[in-house]
Amino acid sequence: MKIRKWLRIIHRDMGYIFFGMSMVYGISGIALNHLGDWNPDYIIKISEATLQNVPAADDISREVAGTLARQIDQNYQYRSHFFPGPGVLKIFIKQGSVTINLDSGRAYIEVIKKRPVFREMNFLHYNKPKKLWTWFSDAFALALILLAISGLFMIRGKKGITGRGAWLTALGILIPVIFLILYL
């Protein structure tokens, strides 16, 4: 039948066009579902060290702060520093930050790197570009609806919507309904 032919064409071509978007939303969706377990935007490494002969707050200049950071790692590049509290120095380095207890010399190091791929995908998933992206992602959402509807009626016979398809479709609707009943 002619309408079935068009459903196949729509399903096929929209599938091609929105393959990339499906990957973006699918992968970042899993990542964002588990925010409590990890940070999908940044790789944060935390370590500790103990520094010797740490000067008093009054004696800490930009140069001294830079030297303290490089005592931990020669590659640390000083950016700025400030004193968040009495006896505490926080040094910002290009790679993250170093917080030092000036009395004990204990240093708490946080190195931050952007997590590639996931960060970009999350940026799109959260609609941070706004503007035109809002419309394109709306188009994707609409396409998903069309993909779902066209998918229902593409195949006829016992594997189509009048046969196995009906059961599977019902199951797919029932599962979210059960969750709603249980948790809403």
Place this chain on the structure above:
Amino acid sequence: MITRFFSLIILLVLTISCGQQSKKTTDLSELEISEVTVEALLADASSYVETPISIKGTVVHVCRHGGQRLFIVGEDGEDRFRITVGENISEFDVELEGSKIEVNGIVKELIIDDTYLAEWEAEVGEGSKHDRGEGHEGGVGHGDNHGEAPDQTEDHDEGHDADSDNDHAEGHEDHGEEADGEHDVAEQEDAQLERIQAVRDEIAASGQDHLSDYWIETIEFKVITE
């Protein structure tokens, strides 16, 4: 045929979105902006509510989950003030930490009173909303602009939570995302109820009928290179 169809859709989307963008942009030239220091703003924030201001400070923390807010300190390095993204800013980059920035934005206020706390408490009772990471509207929390950063070197875990990811201390809307089973949910609800009570106590101790939380919603910002 199909190609024409999709071309039309794309053209339509482009046309509509271009038309929408111009309506949303805040025109800074139309605003009368006052220059304020962090210290002055903290001392008298209520006078600046809904006022466009320009403020300079050093970025000491950027939210690790989405970069929707950052904190700046003034010259004395002690008091900090929260800055959130605005309609023109999608996120703050964590690389801003340690940089001096100038922010133009609008001072916002959240009034935390009995009504607010009652709504928050009701939502905690419902539970499920917080499990989904939704939560009470407004949700920017309070008291984030005051106090010193914790001494991370004294207590590793406490320091990390308190300074590296203030999102969870800032607003109750974020709670629940970390829920992992009913036990965790119950613990989080208890923690939120304790927090609500602590805020109630704080209001009672203040002698007023509410507390206010202030922050700046960014219109634009730039990094100051020295």
